[in-house]
Amino acid sequence: MVAAILFSAKAIVAKxxxxxxxDAVTLTAFWTIFALPFFFAIAYWKAKVAQPLAWSDRWQIFALGILSIELP
Structure with missing residues (x-):
């Protein structure tokens, strides 16, 4: 429920x-910089809890992120 509220609030704040x-580029950079610490915190927390990824999986995720390709 909190995620839905925050997601809706994002559009209101952007307007x-x-x-x-x-401009849109500055706004996108602002959103990215604001969200980055949260992603790092989640990654740190998950690294402690979950099993580490295999190197082949890491390279595939990296390639998909760079190429912006969706998996079927």
Missing amino acids: MIYRYQV
């Missing part, structure tokens, strides 16, 4: 920010 003549 409010566009009033101040902020």
Whole structure:
């Protein structure tokens, strides 16, 4: 429920920010920089709890991220 509320709030905040003549690239950079610490915290937590990935899986995930290809 919290995730749905925050996801909805993102669009509202973006519309409010566009009033101040902020371009889309700057806004995207802002969202990315703001979210990065959360992703690092989640990755750190999951690294302690879950089994490590095999190197072949890591390279596949890296390649998919670079190429932006979705798995079928």
